[in-house]
Amino acid sequence: MMADLFFSPLESRASILGDRSVSVVLPTYNESGNITRLVTGVVSSIPAGWDYQILVVDDNSPDDTLGVVARQFGGDPRIVPILRTKDRGFAKSIREGIERASGDRIIVMDSDLTHDPAEIPKLLHVGEIYDFVSGSRFCAGGRMVDTVHYLLSMGYNWVLRLLIRTQVQDNLGGYFTARRSLLLGLPLDEIFFGYGDYYFRLLHFVQKSGFSIVEIPAAYLLRGNGKSKSNWLRMLFTYTTGAIRLKRRIRQLDL
Numbered sequence: 001m002m003a004d005l006f007f008s009p010l011e012s013r014a015s016i017l018g019d020r021s022v023s024v025v026l027p028t029y030n031e032s033g034n035i036t037r038l039v040t041g042v043v044s045s046i047p048a049g050w051d052y053q054i055l056v057v058d059d060n061s062p063d064d065t066l067g068v069v070a071r072q073f074g075g076d077p078r079i080v081p082i083l084r085t086k087d088r089g090f091a092k093s094i095r096e097g098i099e100r101a102s103g104d105r106i107i108v109m110d111s112d113l114t115h116d117p118a119e120i121p122k123l124l125h126v127g128e129i130y131d132f133v134s135g136s137r138f139c140a141g142g143r144m145v146d147t148v149h150y151l152l153s154m155g156y157n158w159v160l161r162l163l164i165r166t167q168v169q170d171n172l173g174g175y176f177t178a179r180r181s182l183l184l185g186l187p188l189d190e191i192f193f194g195y196g197d198y199y200f201r202l203l204h205f206v207q208k209s210g211f212s213i214v215e216i217p218a219a220y221l222l223r224g225n226g227k228s229k230s231n232w233l234r235m236l237f238t239y240t241t242g243a244i245r246l247k248r249r250i251r252q253l254d255l
């Protein structure tokens, strides 16, 4: 009864702004064994009162990820399959998802079940106060089940932070929410290329544009079915050259 008497300032702000629609962008490559569970998990994690759509942005996966989506969710207009055959790549898929989304708010997450849909209500709630909310493994309370990956990522994040001075602890997590208008106003060509390195570029430009960023603790789980597409050595090389390139661009163009 008491709860009915209170009108939360957060709720009033959100409803006045009409900020109650979210597009969840899921980049996929060979995730046929995970996509059904993930989409179902996302749907059941969307808080009451939010409109949603889920964009599965697939780079023509040979394992027929999009076929699974069509068979499982074909009748639901809120589940939007996007087939990409040109200019493929992880970061470019995320950009296409954001550009084709219709929600006021965007959530981006991996599709291999490492990013837990259970974090969605918290991301959306904190996103009513902060411009950019990043689900972090490294702030207090964050964690990652794969300990080796956790420690390697943590060490590499220190290197990244020395190089590009971001304010956050997890510069590679890639589980976040922000307003679509905010994201579309950023220099997209400077950000969305490559692989997980797009995330530190995104954080840099969000920070540089004066938007507020907050990390909230998130649990990164084990991948569901299938194999990671990451190659550690290649990542070390491309992420480091990516960070040095970003540093140069910042100096040259005062970005």
Ligand SMILES: Nc1nc2c(ncn2[C@@H]2O[C@H](COP(=O)(O)OP(=O)(O)O)[C@@H](O)[C@H]2O)c(=O)[nH]1
Pocket (backbone or CB within 6 Å): 027, 028, 029, 030, 031, 057, 058, 059, 088, 089, 090, 093, 109, 110, 111, 112, 114, 196, 223, 227, 228, 229, 230
């Ligand atoms: N659209 C698209 N998604 C990709 C591509 N490579 C990886 N992904 C997706 O990106 C997410 C992270 O990839 P994953 O292989 O788990 O890499 P890891 O988390 O770094 O080990 C997963 O959802 C993949 O399906 C790609 O080239 N295109």
Ligand SMILES: [Mg+2]
Pocket (backbone or CB within 6 Å): 110, 112, 114, 223, 228
């Ligand atoms: Mg993964």
